[in-house]
Amino acid sequence: NAGVMQNPRHLVRRRGQEARLRCSPMKGHSHVYWYRQLPEEGLKFMVYLQKENIIDESGMPKERFSAEFPKEGPSILRIQQVVRGDSAAYFCASSPRQGSTVYGYTFGSGTRLTVV
Amino acid sequence: DQQVKQNSPSLSVQEGRISILNCDYTNSMFDYFLWYKKYPAEGPTFLISISSIKDKNEDGRFTVFLNKSAKHLSLHIVPSQPGDSAVYFCAASANAGGTSYGKLTFGQGTILTVHP
Numbered sequence: 518n519a520g521v522m523q524n525p526r527h528l529v530r531r532r533g534q535e536a537r538l539r540c541s542p543m544k545g546h547s548h549v550y551w552y553r554q555l556p557e558e559g560l561k562f563m564v565y566l567q568k569e570n571i572i573d574e575s576g577m578p579k580e581r582f583s584a585e586f587p588k589e590g591p592s593i594l595r596i597q598q599v600v601r602g603d604s605a606a607y608f609c610a611s612s613p614r615q616g617s618t619v620y621g622y623t624f625g626s627g628t629r630l631t632v633v
Numbered sequence: 634d635q636q637v638k639q640n641s642p643s644l645s646v647q648e649g650r651i652s653i654l655n656c657d658y659t660n661s662m663f664d665y666f667l668w669y670k671k672y673p674a675e676g677p678t679f680l681i682s683i684s685s686i687k688d689k690n691e692d693g694r695f696t697v698f699l700n701k702s703a704k705h706l707s708l709h710i711v712p713s714q715p716g717d718s719a720v721y722f723c724a725a726s727a728n729a730g731g732t733s734y735g736k737l738t739f740g741q742g743t744i745l746t747v748h749p
Contacts, residue, residue, distance in 0.1 A: 521676070550736065559637075559722055559739035560677070573736060608676050622737075624669075624676030 521546075521611050522591075523625035530599045530632050538628045541591040542611030549592045550622060551584060554606045566592060599632045606630075636660045637725050639740035646747050652710040654743050656723030659704065663725040667737065668697060668708045671720045680721075681708070713747045720744050 522541040530536050542549050547568050552560040562576040566586035577584065581599075586592040596603055606629050610622035638657045646652045656666075664685040669677035683690040683697045683706070690697050696709045710717055723740040 523676075552737075552739075557741075559639075559741045560724075560737075562736045562738070565736055576736075610676075622679070624678070626674070626676045629674075 521609055521623050521625035523607075523609050523628050525628060526626065528628055528630045530630065532600060532632055533598050536596040536599050536603070536630055536632075538594040538596075538607050538609075538630070539591040540594070540609030540611075540625060542609075543613075543623055546611035546613050546623075548612045549586050550610045550612075551592075551594050552608045552610065552624075554608065554627075556605070560608060563594070596630075599630070601632050604630055604632045635741075636663075637723055637738050637740040639721075639723055639743050641743050642741070643744040643746070646713045646745065648715055648747055648749050649712045652708075652713045652717065652745055652747065654708040654710075654721050654723075654745065656706050656708075656740055657704060658706075658725050660725070660727065660738070661704075662727040663738070665726040666697070666699060666706050667724045667726070668695075669722040669724060669739075670717075671722060671742070677722060710745075713745075715747045715749050718745055718747050 524539050549566045551563040553563055554560045564577050564584045565573040569588050581597045583595045606627045608624050608627045610624045612622050636659050667682040668680040670680050671677045681692050681695045681697050683699050688699050699706045720742045722742045724737040726737050
């Protein structure tokens with residue numbers, strides 16, 4: 518039973534390019550959360566999605582960032598026109614139902630984005 | 634606005650002794666608290682949680698204490714082992730009313746080093 522799969526593990530982009538981060542939740546999980554960890558900081562909530570729906574995007578920057586979780590395939594976090602400040606570790610977590618904090622979410626290993 | 638704070642960036646403990654990691658929060662709406670452990674280049678792993686209706690939860694060597702009046706929680710690890718060396722994150726969730734969708738607010742983390 519594979520865990521939450523994120524790819525790529527490492528991504529290097531030049532300023533102005535687009536970054537696409539993918540997250541495949543655990544089997545049977547239809548709820549996906551994206552978090553970002555800036556250097557020397559804790560994880561910050563970005564967005565919560567269910568299949569084909571964005572439920573809560575209150576943590577997403579207003580511009581350049583978007584997320585989707587299509588009916589088929591992984592969840593995608595997309596960052597357009599990346600800047601140096603986007604360099605961070607991006608973690609995806611999945612759960613079988615909304616608000617499953619009782620057991621904690623299952624996190625992926627993250628994608629480390631470096632903008633040069 | 635740091636709603637969850639871990640004021641000790643690091644903690645060093647001798648093997649076999651007790652490790653005590655502390656966490657403070659400011660948001661009175663938080664009603665569920667979790668501890669995550671994180672190794673370098675990996676995602677956070679759920680360790681233990683506690684509901685606000687309890688003041689203590691124990692799981693093997695790990696015990697979490699919650700003091701609601703002080704808005705303070707702590708994680709005790711007894712006895713500490715070298716394999717416990719990692720970054721520990723405190724996280725909180727406000728599920729009351731079902732409006733938070735289970736999103737977590739994390740502290741900045743504490744680096745625990747257990748010396749043999």
